[in-house]
Amino acid sequence: MDPNHPVGLYLAVPFCKAKCSFCNFASDAFAPQRMDAYVDRLCTEVSLARDAAAAKCAILARTADSIYFGGGTPSLLSSEQFRRIFTTLGGHFDLADNAETTIECAPGQLSDETLDELLRQGVNRISLGVQSFLDREAAAVGRLHTGKECESEIQRLRSAGIAEVCLDLIVGLPHQTENSWRESLQRAIASGVTHISVYMLEVDEDSRLGREVIEGGARYGAAAVPDEDTAAAWYELGCSLLEAAGVHQYEISNFSRTGHESRHNSKYWRRQPYIGFGLDAHSMLLTDGGAVRFQNTDDLDSYSQDRGPLTVMPRSKVPTAEYLTREAAFEESLFLGLRMSVGVDIAVLRHDYGDLLERVIPSVKEIEAAGLLTVKDGWMRLTQSGRMASNEVFSRLLIAEAVEA
Ligand code: SF4
Structure with a gap:
């Protein structure tokens, strides 16, 4: 890849009006003064980005071709705070x-x-966190909107001139049924948005709802969460209904109308360079002959209080930098590429990592025989069952460990 490939810029804004019960992100409801201090820190970090990259011997292109504000709820920032951030970005990229x-x-x-x-x-x-068009389901997880409000918001953004309006849905929410899931999908399709993301509810220790489900409790609607197999079947139903539309x-x-795929998110799967600013933000930059991944602290106090380059933070706060070995880079090319429906171009993989590809061919054949993957016309792709079992597929294709810096 051209070392001066344009970079993608990610900015984390970890503030929300209220914490949703399923949320396992580094985000929370905070006082407005904290947001202002945070924006200051974010701008400082952007202005020190070249020093941070140089300290890691990483290449940071001057040209950026995507910017993504993720959260949290970045739309809570004021116009003045956005102006400050965009002015700072414009001064450095x-x-x-x-x-x-x-x-x-x-x-x-x-x-x-x-x-x-x-x-x-x-x-x-603009990407809207709808999650469900059904009021009962949205309210059960702490969303502060109704389905009708979501539909009017989509119209408002379109009328205002936002070219791409996108939305997220979650399958497996408390109280969801097959019919209510169909209704959410149908209303999403009817709204005319160009891009829809469908996530399975994550049941883990990092969210209130997840912990309650694991412990067998009933708070946060935990007792009304559909089981994993049911949610998986609804995900597949969603894939078919969206495709038919x-x-x-x-x-x-991720699903989109043709030509409306997310260019920023595609960088993650194509291993193109991006740099993240803010709480818990991740980065991947190219180095001379390889790549380095690093990430910021997920502790808001540590992030906000530090005024200098992140690279000179005390050891406990220094973002971990991981220089990818050739084996790790091969695995990433395989796993991230397989996440995409287009799959992995075997000729490219063979050109860059022929010896390593040979080592996983026996596993590829086994996974293909199990119906989880296809190899056809020079491309390797997951089947629909393979997408449902992607973690299992990836673990069977592992060959190497990365080196800690
Ligand atoms: S799901 Fe989104 S809006 Fe809800 S708490 Fe998490 S980051 Fe905030």
């Missing part, structure tokens, strides 16, 4: 003419004033 700029937004939590500022700053994509699956969790 040249934005490509056709850049994709995305803001994640909770329906009903974007003021007219902020929306005007976003349009002035060239934001062309012309919203094609291009990645395990």
Whole structure:
């Protein structure tokens, strides 16, 4: 890959009006003063990005072709805070003419004033965290919107001139039924959005709902969470209904109308360089002959209080930097590539990692025989069953460990 490939910029904004019961992200409800201090820190980090990259011997291109504000709920930032961030970004990066700029937004939590500022700053994509169009399901997990409000928000953003309006749905929510899941999908399709992400409810120790389900409790609607097999069947149903409506699956969790795939998120699966700023933000930059991954602290106090380059933080707070071995880079090319429906170009993999590919061929054949993967016309792809069992497939293809810096 061209070492000066344009970079993608990710900015984490970890603030929300209220914490959803299923959420396992580094985000929470905080006082407005914290948001202002956070924006200061974020701008400082952007202005020190080249020093941070140089300290890791990483290449940071001057040109950026995507910006993604993720959360949290970035739409809660004020117009002035967005202006400050965009001005800082503009001072340190040249934005490509056709850049994709995305803001994640909770329906009903974007003021007219902020929306005007976003349009002035060239934001062309807004991703709405709908999760469900059914009021009972949304309320059960702490979402603060109704299905009708989501539909009006989509219309409002379109009328205001946002070119790409996208939304997220979750399958496996408390109280969801096959019919209610169909209704959410149908309302998402009917809304005319260009991109829909479908996530399976994650049941883990990092969310209130997840812990309650694991412990067999009933709080947060835990007793009304569909079982894993049912949710998996509904995910497959969602894939078929979306495909039939012309919203094609291009990645395990992502569906779009043709030509509306997320360019920023595609960088993650194509192993193109990106740098993340803010709480718990991850980065992957190219080095001379390889790549390095690093991530920021997920502790808001540590992040906000430090005023210097993250690379000179005390050891306990230094973001871990992992220089990828050739084996690790091969595994990433395989696993990330297989997440995409287009799959992995075997000729490219063979060109870059022929010897390593040979080592996994016996496993590939076994996985193919189990119906989880296909090898056809020079491309390796997961089947629909393979997507449902992707973690199992990837674990059977593991060959190496990365080296800690
Ligand atoms: S709005 Fe998003 S980031 Fe915030 S708590 Fe809910 S799911 Fe988590």
